Amino acid sequence: MSSYSITEPSSRQKWVAGTLVIAYAVITLLPLVWILTTGFKSPVDAIAYPPKVLFEPSLEGYVNLFTTRTRVTAEQLEALPPPASWYEQIVRNRDMVIAGPSRYGERFLNSVIIGFGSTFLSVFLGTLAAYAFSRFKVPMKDDLLFFILSTRMMPPIAVAIPIFLMFRTLGLSDTHLGMILLYTAVNISLAVWLLKGFIDEIPREYEEAALIDGYTRFQAFYKVVLPQAATGIASTAIFCLIFSWNEYAFAVLLTSGTAQTAPPFIPTIIGVGGQDWPAVAAGATLFLVPVMVFTILLRKHLLRGITFGAVRK
Amino acid sequence: MSDTPIDRVVKATPPSVAAKIRGLSDRTIAWLFVAPTIFLLLAVNIFPLIWTINLSFTNFRANRPNRDVDYVGLRNYERILTDGDIWLTMQATAHFLFWTIFLQVLIGFTLAWLINRKFKGNDLWTTLIVLPMMLSPAVVGNFWTFLYQPQIGLFNYGISFLTGADPSSFQMIGDVALAPWSIVIVDTWMWTPFVMLICLAGLRSIPDYIYEAAEIDRASKWRQFWTITVPMVLPFLMLAVLFRGIENFKMFDLVVQLTGGGPGSVTELTSINLKREAFEKWRTGYASAYAIILFVTVFGLASIYVKALNKVKER
Numbered sequence A: 001m002s003s004y005s006i007t008e009p010s011s012r013q014k015w016v017a018g019t020l021v022i023a024y025a026v027i028t029l030l031p032l033v034w035i036l037t038t039g040f041k042s043p044v045d046a047i048a049y050p051p052k053v054l055f056e057p058s059l060e061g062y063v064n065l066f067t068t069r070t071r072v073t074a075e076q077l078e079a080l081p082p083p084a085s086w087y088e089q090i091v092r093n094r095d096m097v098i099a100g101p102s103r104y105g106e107r108f109l110n111s112v113i114i115g116f117g118s119t120f121l122s123v124f125l126g127t128l129a130a131y132a133f134s135r136f137k138v139p140m141k142d143d144l145l146f147f148i149l150s151t152r153m154m155p156p157i158a159v160a161i162p163i164f165l166m167f168r169t170l171g172l173s174d175t176h177l178g179m180i181l182l183y184t185a186v187n188i189s190l191a192v193w194l195l196k197g198f199i200d201e202i203p204r205e206y207e208e209a210a211l212i213d214g215y216t217r218f219q220a221f222y223k224v225v226l227p228q229a230a231t232g233i234a235s236t237a238i239f240c241l242i243f244s245w246n247e248y249a250f251a252v253l254l255t256s257g258t259a260q261t262a263p264p265f266i267p268t269i270i271g272v273g274g275q276d277w278p279a280v281a282a283g284a285t286l287f288l289v290p291v292m293v294f295t296i297l298l299r300k301h302l303l304r305g306i307t308f309g310a311v312r313k
Numbered sequence B: 001m002s003d004t005p006i007d008r009v010v011k012a013t014p015p016s017v018a019a020k021i022r023g024l025s026d027r028t029i030a031w032l033f034v035a036p037t038i039f040l041l042l043a044v045n046i047f048p049l050i051w052t053i054n055l056s057f058t059n060f061r062a063n064r065p066n067r068d069v070d071y072v073g074l075r076n077y078e079r080i081l082t083d084g085d086i087w088l089t090m091q092a093t094a095h096f097l098f099w100t101i102f103l104q105v106l107i108g109f110t111l112a113w114l115i116n117r118k119f120k121g122n123d124l125w126t127t128l129i130v131l132p133m134m135l136s137p138a139v140v141g142n143f144w145t146f147l148y149q150p151q152i153g154l155f156n157y158g159i160s161f162l163t164g165a166d167p168s169s170f171q172m173i174g175d176v177a178l179a180p181w182s183i184v185i186v187d188t189w190m191w192t193p194f195v196m197l198i199c200l201a202g203l204r205s206i207p208d209y210i211y212e213a214a215e216i217d218r219a220s221k222w223r224q225f226w227t228i229t230v231p232m233v234l235p236f237l238m239l240a241v242l243f244r245g246i247e248n249f250k251m252f253d254l255v256v257q258l259t260g261g262g263p264g265s266v267t268e269l270t271s272i273n274l275k276r277e278a279f280e281k282w283r284t285g286y287a288s289a290y291a292i293i294l295f296v297t298v299f300g301l302a303s304i305y306v307k308a309l310n311k312v313k314e315r
Helices: A011-038 A060-066 A074-079 A086-092 A104-135 A141-150 A156-170 A176-200 A204-212 A217-228 A230-246 A249-254 A262-268 A277-298 A302-306 B005-012 B015-021 B026-055 B075-082 B084-115 B122-134 B137-147 B154-163 B179-204 B208-216 B221-249 B253-258 B270-279 B284-314
Strands: A067-071 A096-101
Touching (some): A011 B084, A011 B122, A060 A067, A060 A086, A060 A104, A060 A277, A104 A217, A156 B284, A230 B137, B075 B284, B179 B221, B270 B284
16 A cells, blocks of 8 residues: 555544544443443432532442332431441431342342353354354255344334243243243344354365364364354354343343343332432443443454344455 | 265265264254254244234233133224324334434434544544443433433533523423434434444445546545445445334333333334233233234335345445
């Protein structure tokens, strides 16, 4: 490439474009920054007017997120032994005592179990199917691939009616297993399409060489193809994980207690007279930050993931 | 075992190699690998779909499973298609679809075009801009109700800062006229990066030499934009619109958390309306017919659109 090209934008153009994009980025990130900061505000600072940018950080939101509390009278508070920990102190300052842990921990754990369970299953099944679609003559290949994709077009609520009835009959309502199977079925279309793209890019010559060396098809698959596809499998897994992690419609309709994930739970965190915004923000922060980290790690494959492999860059 | 080409190859190879290859034939492996996926999709997608079709001809109510179920023919379909409220829901959905796609294409394409000026650090900013779209719509939507609070909300404060209006004088979520825009704003905030990323891929796929040739022909920048940039990006842009269209037709989580369909039912999009019929009023048969109508609509519109998209690609 030459050092000077007539298609290269001028430095003034670059400067203007850069300023506009950075301005957009700052505005668009404000709501996210607001979530992060509100989690560390006291309830009074959170609803101050004008909105507070500088404030004294407090962990009250996080304490409220993980505990349930009951109000006590001044005399009762006097009679109590001195607080054993910093978080008890925070709660006592509001004339309350800790009654027990909140459900947030359980709900978060449910999200982890269901997320990882369904991700493992969909990537496992997806890799097998994608390999077969990529390498073998499968009858009606295009129809099957389109069928797999079309399952993603149905509105979740439309499928939820019979799934609700089916789960009730099979005793899968509000169970981890039920949700794992359901999310696997939703994610598998993404897994197959993405992985097929990744495997298509691995030259067939590698396997053919292995076959000539005396490997069986199966050995060639897991000793040659799988290691080559590792990056693709990892990014597919992260996309599946993010989907299960964020999913709300099925979760709110099919779970209520033991298997409820965090998205339907976080909006129900309430304090005295309405939502306890610092606690909601704290819960949201813990829930959203892992996805932000994954997004940054995934940035090279992002486009592929969100378009089902249609755009590869 | 049938005599496939692979089997013939196996017979022709030396015995020492053949012993290792034998194992499973390619065809068996292919079926073994594809079958679990297809089976799972049949069980969790197709079987329920058939069940829904069957339920749509009945007056079944899921909250009274023991009551007798009567087949009512096409009555559910008839009632849905002649119901004025459902047409209002469809209008709300159309408003939401049109404006979200319009704004996202406009802003997304502009951003992609600006990022493609290749200023220093554009990769970093692209990654940061993309963040909102990867987050949980329900959790983020819930938090936006806080940003939209009159007086204390950051959004209202920002608007009053820019226009001088009193921040407690308007309610984005509570107001009948503003609520449909409140969901458009949040969806646009969330999904503009999606359109942007796809447009950026389109812009980067245009080879420099086309512009160089145009430059030699003394084509103006304006003309280059309309005769080279736009047509080359169009297939990408149409793909982005397809994805956003399907997703927003199904829209549920974000809007449920933001407005819950209110005030009244001005933001009650089809999925929310369907959820009310199915899981609050428990009119399972009626809701099933509704679900089928929606599915056929999405599928039909998407198929027509994909045909158009392929035509554009061929040009």
